[in-house]
Amino acid sequence: MKALGVRPGVKDSLELLQVDAPGEAEGGVLVEVIAVGLCGTDKEIVSGEYGEAPAGSDHLILGHENLGRVVSAPEGSGLAEGDLVVGIVRRPDPEPCAACAKGQWDMCRNGKYTEHGIKGLHGFAREQYRAEPDALVKLDPALEGVGVLLEPTTIVAKAWQHTEAIGQRAFFDPKVAVVTGAGPVGLLAALLGVQRGLEVHVFDQVEDGPKPDLVKALGATYHTDTLTDSGVLADVLIECTGVPSVVMETITKHGLDAVTCLTGVSSTGKRLPVDVGAANREAVLGNDVVFGSVNANRGHYEAAAEALKKADGDWLARLITRRVPLDDFGKAFERQEDDVKVVLDVQGA
Template sequence: MRAVTVLPGILNSVQLEDVPEPPLADGEILVRTIALGICGTDHEILEGLYGSAPPGAERLVLGHESLGVVEDAPAQSGFLPGDHVVGIVRRPDPVPCPSCAAGEWDMCRNGGYTERGIKERNGFGSERFRIERGFAVKVDRALGLAAVLMEPTSIVAKAWDHVERVGRRSEWWSAETVLVTGAGPIGLLAAMMGRQRNLKVHVLDRNVAGPKPELIRDLGAVHHAGLESLGDMQFDVVMECTAATPLVVEAMKRCAPSGIVCLLGVSSPGSKTEFDIGGFNRKLVLNNEVVFGAVNANLGHYRQAADTLKRADRKWLDRLITRRVPLANWREAYVPQKGEIKVVLMFSDL
């Protein structure tokens, strides 16, 4: 079968090659791959900045945003041939740490976890893959290709889950306003989930043309192309989704008293900016504000994501997928184009 593989740590080493069928050790459920979503993590791996191959292997099969259809599953596994499924990315460490032992591998404390398509485990970027029943999530077939958005939606579901948990530190706290910085897939999904909560959502994104401003408006959110249009507004919840250092600083400035800032972008080390840490500390402490980071997701968050996508406007979700690339043209999928949102590599028909 064919798979997209890379030599971790080696720039421009990606290729489409023939690989053996997935081993039973990967899981008892055999899945035919429909589509693979591509994100910033994939591009970092392609640039040689991130990623590691399975023990004893040189190459890593890429892909952690999956969508497939079950071809074979054991009886009483909860899955049947024809079911559409998405694979969970992270696996708990073998020790395990307290978080992994509790099923919260997204909060692993010792770094011993593995991740499909990223860290020490082959990903879903092959014509077929196997997966364990406890790490496969059934999705509504009616979602069609939009189900490939499950993995990024799970990350945002975790972010909202943790925001609301932090908010419950005070019995009276409730959010009314949200600022989302960035209108990539994560930012747009964060805005969508804010609107599903009937919150007043503002999205800061520099694009004034292309699909993003219209997608923001069609959510019933407010689009801001520049900081000046925000005036002196502050927000109960801020979700920073760009990882751009100036916007990380701005996000913390825009937090209202008793507000919560969630950092969802992963910045590159070495990026520096002038920052008044004393003023930040004063504002944070005197206003009871919280700033935290969130990454990855556990099974509960994937289930929340499945519910979120099921309740979303299907036509709006479909518009997030701005480019579908057939496997025959696979290299094109890894070449970013200006203004696009989500690129999907198609392995087979729905």
């Protein structure tokens, strides 16, 4: 069968492979892949920046954002032929550590977790895969056209869940939220903020194209100025760019008792002059919290599935700006001006 893979650490080694069909030892549920979403992580793996093949393999099948349909499943698994499913990306470490043993592999304590399409496990950019039932999340049939957005939604579902948990340290009644970055993760973060009844402000640089309209369609406010210049003082800030100057703004420009969640992974090697004393003073006197968040556990997948189910389907569909057949995978990695989310159509290849 067809699969899209790389040789980890080898720049531009992306190619369409012929691989064996998955064996039953890989899991009791056989899944036909419908679509795979692409993100910055995939591009960095293609660039050879990181990525780890499974033991004994010289290649890594790409793809962690995914949507599939059950071909067959064991009795009593809670799954049946035809069900829409998403494979959970991170799997617990084999020991397991205390966090993984509690189903919180997103908080793995020893770093021995694996991740489909990223670290030690083949990804979902292939025609079929197998998994155990507990590694799959069932979706509402109405999400067939947009279910591939579930994995990026899990990232912000975790961000919001942790933000709200931290907020319970004391009086917490947020009214205003800021999201920096209007890529897929930022837009989905804004969606979850609006669903919580908050006044949401989204900051990005682009002045036209689909992003401003997508934000406005949520009932949120779109900004092209800086957070500093806007004068917006948020109670909750979700940072989705990883841009150092933007990160520093979210840490220092907000209301009192604010909670800032950093989800954007920054590139290294860039230096930014920072008045650490001033930043510390503001954080201490303002009772601020700044925390980082990555990946998600099953609870976040289930929360994300509920959020997508409640969202406007037409709005979600607008996030997917291009669908590219698997055979034309090269085009999917060619950046276009109005791209928001690009998806590989696996069965349409």
